[in-house]
Amino acid sequence: MRLRQPSVWAPIALVVVLAMFPAAFPDELNYLGLGFLTFIFVTLAVAWNMVGGYAGQVSFGYAAFFGTAAYVTAILWSRYEWEPVLTLPLAGLAAVAVSLIVGLPCFRLLGPYFSIATIGVGEAARVLALNLDQLTGGASGLNLPLSVPSKPWFYWSGLALAVVAVSVSAWMRASRVGLGLFALRMDQDAAESVGVNSTVYKNIAHSSSAFLVGIAAGLYVVYFSYGHPNQVFGFDLSIGMVLMGVIGGVGTLWGPVLGAAIYYPIRQLLLSQSNLVAFNLLVYGGLLIAIILFEPGGLLGLIRRVARR
Amino acid sequence: MTSPLLRIDRVTRRFGGLVAVHEVSLDVSPGEIVGLVGPNGAGKTTLFRCVVGALRPTAGAVIFDGRRIDGRSQHALVRLGVCHTHQIPAPFADLSVRDNVRVGASFGRMASTARATVSSVLAQTGLDQLAETPARNLSIGSLKLLEVGRALATGPRLLCLDEVGGGLTPVELERMLTLVREIRDAGVTVLYIEHNMRAIRAICDRVVVLDFGEKIAEGTPDEVANDQRVIEAYLGEPAAR
Numbered sequence: 001m002r003l004r005q006p007s008v009w010a011p012i013a014l015v016v017v018l019a020m021f022p023a024a025f026p027d028e029l030n031y032l033g034l035g036f037l038t039f040i041f042v043t044l045a046v047a048w049n050m051v052g053g054y055a056g057q058v059s060f061g062y063a064a065f066f067g068t069a070a071y072v073t074a075i076l077w078s079r080y081e082w083e084p085v086l087t088l089p090l091a092g093l094a095a096v097a098v099s100l101i102v103g104l105p106c107f108r109l110l111g112p113y114f115s116i117a118t119i120g121v122g123e124a125a126r127v128l129a130l131n132l133d134q135l136t137g138g139a140s141g142l143n144l145p146l147s148v149p150s151k152p153w154f155y156w157s158g159l160a161l162a163v164v165a166v167s168v169s170a171w172m173r174a175s176r177v178g179l180g181l182f183a184l185r186m187d188q189d190a191a192e193s194v195g196v197n198s199t200v201y202k203n204i205a206h207s208s209s210a211f212l213v214g215i216a217a218g219l220y221v222v223y224f225s226y227g228h229p230n231q232v233f234g235f236d237l238s239i240g241m242v243l244m245g246v247i248g249g250v251g252t253l254w255g256p257v258l259g260a261a262i263y264y265p266i267r268q269l270l271l272s273q274s275n276l277v278a279f280n281l282l283v284y285g286g287l288l289i290a291i292i293l294f295e296p297g298g299l300l301g302l303i304r305r306v307a308r309r
Numbered sequence: 310m311t312s313p314l315l316r317i318d319r320v321t322r323r324f325g326g327l328v329a330v331h332e333v334s335l336d337v338s339p340g341e342i343v344g345l346v347g348p349n350g351a352g353k354t355t356l357f358r359c360v361v362g363a364l365r366p367t368a369g370a371v372i373f374d375g376r377r378i379d380g381r382s383q384h385a386l387v388r389l390g391v392c393h394t395h396q397i398p399a400p401f402a403d404l405s406v407r408d409n410v411r412v413g414a415s416f417g418r419m420a421s422t423a424r425a426t427v428s429s430v431l432a433q434t435g436l437d438q439l440a441e442t443p444a445r446n447l448s449i450g451s452l453k454l455l456e457v458g459r460a461l462a463t464g465p466r467l468l469c470l471d472e473v474g475g476g477l478t479p480v481e482l483e484r485m486l487t488l489v490r491e492i493r494d495a496g497v498t499v500l501y502i503e504h505n506m507r508a509i510r511a512i513c514d515r516v517v518v519l520d521f522g523e524k525i526a527e528g529t530p531d532e533v534a535n536d537q538r539v540i541e542a543y544l545g546e547p548a549a550r
Contacts, residue, residue: 176415183401183412190399193361195387195416195463 011166018159022152032151034268036223039158041264043216044237045244045256046165047209052242053251054178055205056185060238061102061118062213064125065095067233069214070221071129071136077222078144084222088215095214096207098125103206107199110188119238126233141228144221154223161219162257165212170253172208181205185251240267243284246291249298258299312375314339314498315360315467320369320379322355329355331522332369337467342489342499344513344530346506348542352522353502354396354471360500361393361469362386373467387417390466394473396502398452400444400459407431407440409455410462417463426462434458434488450481454488461492468492469500474508486512510534518542 022032044062052058069091076082076090106117129136136142148154172178183191184198192198221227244263249255270280295302313336322330330352337343347353358364360371362383371379373391386392392413401409410430414423431437434454439447444455453473460468470489474482482505490512493499503509509516510530518526518533520542526533533539 176420179408179412179415182404182408186401186403187399189363190395190401191412192383193363193387193393193395193399194413194459195384195392196412197382197384 015159015163019156022155026152029151032155033223034265036151036154036158037220037268038261038264039155039162040216040220041240041244042162042257042260043158043165043212044241045248045260045263046162046169047212047216048241049245049250049252049256050169050172050181050205050209051202052245053256054172054181054185055202056181056251057107057202057206058115058242059118059206060115060235060242061106061120061122061125062210062241063122063233063235063238064102065098065210065213066217066220066237067125067129067229068098069095069217070227070232071142072214073218074142074144074221074227075135078142084148084218088218091218092211092214095210095217099206099210100203103203107202107206119235122233122235122238126229126235129229129233136229137227138229141226141231144225144227146225148222148225154219157219161212161215166253166257168208168212172205173253177201177204243288245298247287247298249300252298252300255298255300262299313337314374315500316370316372317356317360318370318372320356320359320366320371322352322359322364323367328522330359330366330519333519333522333524334369335517335524335527337498337500339498340493340496341514342493342501342512344509344516345500345502345519346504346509346516346533347519351519351542353519355522356519357393357469357471357500357502361391384416387463387465390418390464391469392417392460392463392465392467393469394456394460394471396471396475398449398456400447400452400455402445403443405441405443406436406447406451406455409444410436410458413459413462417465419462419464426464430458430462433461433491435484449476450478453477453481453485457485457488457492461497465497467498467500469502471502472504473501474503474505482508506534 021035048062072091072094073084073087076087077084102121106114106121109117130138180196180201183196184201188198217232221232240263244259245256247263248257248259266283270276270283291298315337317333317335319332319334320330321328321332333356345353345357355364359366359379362381365380370377373389378386378389378391401412407427410427411423414426419426431440434457436451436454436458439451447455457470457473474485477485486508489499501513513530516528516530516533517524518539525538525542526536
């Protein structure tokens with residue numbers, strides 16, 4: 001692997017084109033909504049990849065951050081009448097707090113043991129949220145105010161958040177933090193033996209990534225004006241973050257972006273057609289098997305291999 | 310005699326009922342190359358691991374530059390200036406040789422001058438030709454050099470080497486010993502575990518011999534090589550007459 005500076009002009013051009021879409025097609029509300037949610041999922045995938053990819057710690061518990069942050073925004077907005085946007089930093093910080101509570105014990109475990117522990121954390125958070133119905137609305141969910149910003153506003157906010165996430169990820173790769181994460185992923189003992197405090201660096205990656213996930217969750221719950229534990233703490237959300245990374249290419253900068261851009265629209269398509277809903281999991285399962293068998297580097301790995309020919 | 314840089318004070322390490330190291334004491338003065346030898350299973354590696362922070366001694370103390378260091382984590386010891394290499398090379402396989410050295414330089418005591426450290430270490434180890442090669446493609450000789458280079462990049466005051474001469478051709482071994490001598494001449498103290506007696510005799514100022522977890526001899530390489538107990542430990546007792 002070579003750690004080189006990626007070129008910046010192609011991504012900037014892409015962002016400019018994407019940013020012009022609402023101005024060019026202000027009435028395509030469905031596509032604006034799809035765009036917003038895709039940007040949210042790009043953010044989630046890119047954030048997850050800092051821990052699952054760079055640090056090699058595959059977590060299945062990110063819904064715990066997403067759900068906590070979503071409810072922080074939901075409650076401050078609906079009960080205390082905060083401006084939704086002002087709740088976002090707090091949502092991010094709440095996710096950071098959860099990430100430290102989860103990370104400090106779980107990062108003592110290595111490899112699959114860490115992954116299994118995070119499954120437990122995610123599910124425990126969901127069950128807890130379902131039972132704290134005074135706070136979360138429990139199984140009937142929490143209805144939120146209906147006065148929300150316009151679709152283009154969400155679209156642009158989502159795009160801006162995704163750009164921030166990719167920038168943080170690019171910075172991390174090129175920085176000392178990224179170097180430490182790559183080292184501990186490849187050989188934790190060797191990394192410790194040359195001075196990398198693996199616990200500290202894992203937690204740095206975990207909390208940076210949780211902050212981004214928390215802001216994404218806040219925007220998400222405002223967009224839907226509704227929060228339900230099974231939705232914002234859902235296990236499929238955690239699995240989705242892993243899948244997006246694997247589809248696009250774990251540990252790369254652009255892999256998770258590509259993965260999310262493919263995963264989320266396909267998921268929406270499958271879920272919106274009643275005769276396709278049943279195939280939802282089949283498609284992901286098949287995709288996952290195909291990637292692990294034929295191209296563990298994900299789509300980005302495949303593209304690179306083809307480009308080299 | 311100057312005060313020792315490293316003092317191992319009656320260190321014992323047990324694994325369940327097995328006493329791997331029993332009350333071994335040993336001093337290393339600044340600027341020395343001290344060899345740690347002994348037959349297989351003598352406890353060399355266990356003692357070494359107690360010094361570098363990979364194992365906690367069951368009893369006794371390890372004192373570095375006046376401070377107790379036993380029980381401290383490896384990354385904390387690197388910051389104090391104690392770094393070690395791995396007997397079986399443990400490179401960051403997907404990173405280039407340069408980035409491997411960069412990890413040592415960025416997280417050791419030399420972090421503020423990491424860039425300059427990387428190029429000087431690459432030049433000193435002769436790995437500059439291979440700087441952009443992924444570590445997974447290196448030969449065993451280059452991997453051993455990378456182990457030393459990566460540790461050296463952390464800016465150690467005490468460098469602990471674990472069989473860096475093992476598996477090398479005579480030419481590679483000569484090059485490695487020259488490198489170790491250069492490192493010492495630049496002011497780094499060296500604790501060196503080695504099986505290869507030729508390497509030990511070539512560069513060590515002093516040798517400590519372990520057998521069954523106990524120190525059985527200590528002295529210059531020549532003194533130790535002629536010590537009756539050492540000869541018995543390696544070759545067995547003389548046949549009964």
